[in-house]
Amino acid sequence: MPAQNGNKHMSIAQNKKAYHDYFIEDKYEAGLMLSGWEVKAIRASRVQLKEAYVVIKNGEVFLIGAHISPLATASTHVHPDATRSRKLLLHAEEISKLIGKVERSGYTLVPLDLHYTRGRIKLEIGLAKGKKQHDKRQAEKTRESNLEVQRAMRSHNKLA
Numbered sequence: 668m669p670a671q672n673g674n675k676h677m678s679i680a681q682n683k684k685a686y687h688d689y690f691i692e693d694k695y696e697a698g699l700m701l702s703g704w705e706v707k708a709i710r711a712s713r714v715q716l717k718e719a720y721v722v723i724k725n726g727e728v729f730l731i732g733a734h735i736s737p738l739a740t741a742s743t744h745v746h747p748d749a750t751r752s753r754k755l756l757l758h759a760e761e762i763s764k765l766i767g768k769v770e771r772s773g774y775t776l777v778p779l780d781l782h783y784t785r786g787r788i789k790l791e792i793g794l795a796k797g798k799k800q801h802d803k804r805q806a807e808k809t810r811e812s813n814l815e816v817q818r819a820m821r822s823h824n825k826l827a
Contacts, residue, residue, distance in 0.1 A: 679709060679788070680781040682716040689777055689795035695765070697728065697790050698756035705753075708735050709788055714781060721755065721776035721792050723766055728755040730778060730790065755790060768794055 685691070701709070708714065719733035730753045737749065757765075768774045773796070780791040 677783045678780055679712060679783065680714045680716050682719065682778050682780070684717060685777045685779055685793060685795065689775070689793070689797055691777075691779070691793040691795050692774065693794040694779065695757060695761055695792050695794070696784070697792055699730065699788060699790055700754040700756065701788065704737055705735050706788065707740075708738050709781070711738060713738065716778045716781060719778045721778055723762070723769060723776070726762060726766070728757055728762060728765065728776070728792075729753065730755055733778065733781075755792070765794065 713736040715734040774794050777795050779793045
C-alpha cells in the first residue's frame with residue numbers, strides 16, 4: 668500500500684452524486700464482509716458506488732448495487748457476482764441509532780466513500796435527506812458563482 672501522506676485514509680472510490688442528490692447529515696465508517704476476489708478487485712480499483720445504496724434488514728446493514736468487477740485472474744471454481752449484496756459491519760449502538768433515524772425521521776443511507784483505513788477496506792456511509800430539484804439548482808448556482816469569483820481573483824492577481 669502506498670504511503671498515506673498524513674491522511675487518515677486513502678480513497679478508492681467516491682460517490683460524488685450522493686453530495687449532489689442529498690444533504691449529508693452524519694457520517695459513519697463501516698467495515699465490509701468481502702470475499703477474496705472482491706478484495707483483489709477493489710485493490711485494483713475495479714469498483715463503482717454510483718448506483719449503490721444502503722438498506723437495513725432484520726437489524727443488519729447491507730450495501731446493495733455496488734459494482735465490483737472481477738479480475739480476469741479470478742479463480743475458476745468461484746463464480747463472481749459483481750453486484751451482490753454485501754453486509755456492512757457496524758457497532759450495535761450505531762445500527763440501532765441508524766434504524767431509529769431511517770424509520771422515524773425519513774432519512775436514507777447512502778454510500779459516500781470506499782477507502783483504506785490502516786490497511787483495511789472501509790465504507791463511509793452518510794445519513795442523508797433527499798434534495799428537492801430547487802435545492803440542487805441553488806447548490807449549482809452557488810458553486811458556479813464561487814468558481815467565477817476564484818477565476819476573477821486569479822486573473823486579477825496575474826495582472827497585478
